[in-house]
Amino acid sequence: MLYEKTSTSPVNIAVIKYWGKRDTELILPTNSSISVTLSQDQLQSKTTIRASPKFTKTRLWLNNVEELNLSNNARLQNCLRATKKLRKEYEDQLSDEIGRDNVIPLSTYNLHICSENNFPTAAGLASSASGFACLVYTLSQLYELPISTTELSKIARQGSGSACRSLFGGFVNWQMGTKQDGSDSQALQIASSDHWPELEALICVVSDAKKSTSSTEGMQNTVKTSPLLQYRINNVVPERMKFMTDAILRKDFNKFAELTMKDSNQFHACCLDTFPPIFYLNDISRAIIRVITEYNNSTGKPGEYKAAYTFDAGPNAVIYALKQNIPDIINLISKYFPPSQNNLNYFSDPYNLFSNESEKI
Ligand code: DP6
Numbered sequence: 102m103l104y105e106k107t108s109t110s111p112v113n114i115a116v117i118k119y120w121g122k123r124d125t126e127l128i129l130p131t132n133s134s135i136s137v138t139l140s141q142d143q144l145q146s147k148t149t150i151r152a153s154p155k156f157t158k159t160r161l162w163l164n165n166v167e168e169l170n171l172s173n174n175a176r177l178q179n180c181l182r183a184t185k186k187l188r189k190e191y192e193d194q195l196s197d198e199i200g201r202d203n204v205i206p207l208s209t210y211n212l213h214i215c216s217e218n219n220f221p222t223a224a225g226l227a228s229s230a231s232g233f234a235c236l237v238y239t240l241s242q243l244y245e246l247p248i249s250t251t252e253l254s255k256i257a258r259q260g261s262g263s264a265c266r267s268l269f270g271g272f273v274n275w276q277m278g279t280k281q282d283g284s285d286s287q288a289l290q291i292a293s294s295d296h297w298p299e300l301e302a303l304i305c306v307v308s309d310a311k312k313s314t315s316s317t318e319g320m321q322n323t324v325k326t327s328p329l330l331q332y333r334i335n336n337v338v339p340e341r342m343k344f345m346t347d348a349i350l351r352k353d354f355n356k357f358a359e360l361t362m363k364d365s366n367q368f369h370a371c372c373l374d375t376f377p378p379i380f381y382l383n384d385i386s387r388a389i390i391r392v393i394t395e396y397n398n399s400t401g402k403p404g405e406y407k408a409a410y411t412f413d414a415g416p417n418a419v420i421y422a423l424k425q426n427i428p429d430i431i432n433l434i435s436k437y438f439p440p441s442q443n444n445l446n447y448f449s450d451p452y453n454l455f456s457n458e459s460e461k462i
Pocket of ligand 1: 119120134262317318412
């Protein structure tokens with residue numbers, strides 16, 4: 102007897118960043134966040150899970166390599182425990198309805214989990230978000246759990262905070278919640294992807310190397326040492342959440358772009374304000390910020406933007422823009438950062454980038 106399910110999950114890129122936990126076990130954030138879920142054409146996680154009474158233990162393969170010591174992986178165990186508990190409750194309910202002999206006791210079976218990303222893992226491209234979303238979603242399918250996506254997001258959150266947002270498409274709000282048990286820290290869809298199909302994301306892979314400071318470790322050092330983070334949590338994010346939601350609902354790209362860039366800047370400022378400081382951006386990332394800033398200045402109208410950059414816990418840039426401007430942006434990026442064989446591209450002097458060229462943009 103073998104039961105099997107496969108599913109895929111998309112990556113999400115935050116426009117109001119999550120950075121900091123108030124509870125590291127339950128993964129409860131210090132602020133709410135908003136993200137855009139990318140289409141699965143380019144970046145996705147794919148997970149197959151098998152359950153069988155013959156499996157002697159639960160095993161996990163990540164990108165074809167077996168992860169040993171699963172018992173030490175608290176986040177994985179939390180997701181498995183939470184979904185198994187729901188399955189057990191469902192089996193009990195079914196038993197009352199159709200008799201125990203007619204219910205498959207999947208909650209008692211060990212699992213073989215096989216998960217892969219079609220993009221670099223742990224390079225600041227939200228691999229843990231799509232990975233845990235995929236794991237939890239596939240489990241819910243295998244176990245046929247009768248629960249809503251928002252309920253499921255509370256379980257994915259315990260795998261990796263940002264994973265709760267990848268369960269929805271389109272534009273997603275992760276409400277930080279206020280309860281200690283995390284029962285109101287959940288993801289909700291602000292609008293589906295159909296709402297704003299003209300919005301596109303361009304991903305510039307500056308480096309696919311694994312990041313030196315993980316998000317998990319980095320954000321807790323920021324919580325412990327950064328006064329700027331406290332200011333951000335209390336004085337900036339609550340208002341920004343409202344303005345960003347409004348900009349998305351009104352499809353106001355200028356406001357969306359301004360808030361996205363400001364929030365990325367403030368997140369990286371908090372990283373710099375951490376002691377010792379965390380550097381996720383490199384010279385190429387900063388040069389990309391300058392290119393996009395000059396490109397936006399070329400409209401000649403303050404407050405009018407054609408592109409918005411954002412960076413997560415790594416040097417790779419995500420550029421949001423309306424579809425009609427994407428070809429121009431690709432031209433610009435490939436002009437200043439011509440592809441090389443070793444990842445992205447380098448040019449000789451990033452600081453002189455605009456000395457002769459800015460008027461041409
Ligand atoms: C910079 O969700 O990877 O991408 O909850 O510790 O697993 P853990 O962290 P993770 O952090 C993501 C941080 C970010 C911003 C964001 O996606 O909102």
